[in-house]
Amino acid sequence: MSDTLEACVIGAGAAGLAAAITAAEQGVRVVVLERQARIGQSILKTGNGRCNLTNDAIGAALPLGTYRNQDFASNVLGRWDAAAVRAWFDERGLMTEADERGWVYPRTRMANSVLDVLRHRIAELDVELRCECQPEHVESAGEGFVLHLASGESLCSRAVILAHGGSRSVDIGGLSYQETAPILGPLGTDTAAIRGLDGVRVSAQLSLSRNERELFCEYGELLFRNYGLSGIVAFNLSRYARRGDHISIDLFPEDTEDGLAAFLGARRESLGGYDTQSFYDGMLHPRIGRLFRDSYANSHRLAHALKHWQVRMNAAPKPEQAQVLRGGYQVAAFRADRLEAYDYPGLFAAGECLDVDGPCGGYNLHWAWASGITAGYAAAAFSSSRFPSD
Numbered sequence: 349m350s351d352t353l354e355a356c357v358i359g360a361g362a363a364g365l366a367a368a369i370t371a372a373e374q375g376v377r378v379v380v381l382e383r384q385a386r387i388g389q390s391i392l393k394t395g396n397g398r399c400n401l402t403n404d405a406i407g408a409a410l411p412l413g414t415y416r417n418q419d420f421a422s423n424v425l426g427r428w429d430a431a432a433v434r435a436w437f438d439e440r441g442l443m444t445e446a447d448e449r450g451w452v453y454p455r456t457r458m459a460n461s462v463l464d465v466l467r468h469r470i471a472e473l474d475v476e477l478r479c480e481c482q483p484e485h486v487e488s489a490g491e492g493f494v495l496h497l498a499s500g501e502s503l504c505s506r507a508v509i510l511a512h513g514g515s516r517s518v519d520i521g522g523l524s525y526q527e528t529a530p531i532l533g534p535l536g537t538d539t540a541a542i543r544g545l546d547g548v549r550v551s552a553q554l555s556l557s558r559n560e561r562e563l564f565c566e567y568g569e570l571l572f573r574n575y576g577l578s579g580i581v582a583f584n585l586s587r588y589a590r591r592g593d594h595i596s597i598d599l600f601p602e603d604t605e606d607g608l609a610a611f612l613g614a615r616r617e618s619l620g621g622y623d624t625q626s627f628y629d630g631m632l633h634p635r636i637g638r639l640f641r642d643s644y645a646n647s648h649r650l651a652h653a654l655k656h657w658q659v660r661m662n663a664a665p666k667p668e669q670a671q672v673l674r675g676g677y678q679v680a681a682f683r684a685d686r687l688e689a690y691d692y693p694g695l696f697a698a699g700e701c702l703d704v705d706g707p708c709g710g711y712n713l714h715w716a717w718a719s720g721i722t723a724g725y726a727a728a729a730f731s732s733s734r735f736p737s738d
């Protein structure tokens with residue numbers, strides 16, 4: 349193949365740009381193909397424009413089940429934990445800082461800064477960018493791959509890195525694929541129990557159960573919508589929820605039910621002649637207080653209601669509201685250490701196109717950077733038929 353490229357990256361999002369920079373830093377000539385008119389547009393939308401790029405909790409003690417397919421992902425995350433990814437960015441000019449939860453942002457709190465740093469490095473390394481270029485089909489041929497573009501042209505490349513994100517926009521014949529489903533977004537629920545609360549924010553503990561088995565329990569920010577539940581804790585719950593599952597909202601997770609009942613009884617006594625609404629004022633959002641008006645007289649009934657407020661999930665997040673598409677290339681088809689397809693030597697994958705996802709807080713972008721860097725090293729080694737000395 350005389351015109352064969354050394355390494356081709358499909359997709360210029362977080363994973364693709366990290367992969368391209370890494371492979372180019374190893375001395376490989378890299379071409380990035382991006383279907384949009386500009387690179388890195390998905391990065392700009394993250395973290396409400398501030399880009400929560402990693403989380404300091406991603407290290408040796410990462411709790412089991414934080415990531416989907418964590419056994420597979422941990423091969424990459426063990427080497428590229430939060431400290432390593434922050435150092436990678438630091439070396440390339442991006443200053444980062446963590447908030448009190450350990451969520452890491454660029455120091456400027458601007459997603460643009462992340463993209464600027466990646467763009468400068470891409471230019472410095474002479475990585476070739478081809479925008480508005482969309483490979484639709486990749487097939488293995490001879491000593492590499494042929495990429496058939498939407499324009500009708502085709503390209504040949506010795507190594508290919510798939511980094512096209514969550515949607516299945518490229519056809520790779522024999523690679524097994526898990527159909528995608530939107531996660532990390534607002535959930536539809538029955539609305540009778542939360543009527544009138546659209547826009548109300550609280551801190552609460554949400555638990556999810558199916559057939560009386562608890563599948564998820566987390567404390568965090570909850571936002572009521574007229575169709576259901578939003579906010580970070582609801583987004584995280586959406587990774588586990590199915591239609592028909594029970595969601596229980598605990599507004600006082602710091603108290604036992606008996607302790608809360610005793611507190612409510614004492615409050616009623618100390619506030620003496622107050623009416624029902626005044627009893628709730630200063631304790632609950634007024635609109636939530638109104639919903640619990642009928643339970644006011646009985647402290648035990650009210651404590652139970654405030655700790656076991658029940659709604660039923662009836663709709664998954666809409667794709668346009670979800671942060672991540674769960675699913676993608678099945679991880680069993682890839683070597684966990686270098687993200688190379690077992691059946692297609694020279695074909696690598698990184699980021700959301702693999703069936704790995706994490707909760708809110710920088711975990712998904714972290715996976716994109718860490719897997720992109722890993723695939724970039726491996727593709728460079730493959731393309732130049734050597735492996736990194738480290």
Ligand SMILES: Cc1cc2nc3c(=O)[nH]c(=O)nc-3n(C[C@H](O)[C@H](O)[C@H](O)COP(=O)(O)OP(=O)(O)OC[C@H]3O[C@@H](n4cnc5c(N)ncnc54)[C@H](O)[C@@H]3O)c2cc1C
Binds near residue numbers: 390393396481671
């Ligand atoms: C609103 C929003 C906010 C988010 N905030 C955060 C956050 O703060 N922290 C966090 O960790 N995660 C966040 N996420 C999730 C995070 O953005 C993704 O996990 C991450 O961008 C995945 O990176 P990726 O490179 O794998 O895919 P993408 O970022 O989706 O990039 C894929 C790229 O490939 C291109 N492409 C697709 N198909 C083709 C093709 N056939 N040919 C050429 N190009 C193609 C796309 O145009 C795109 O540029 C957020 C997501 C959303 C939607």
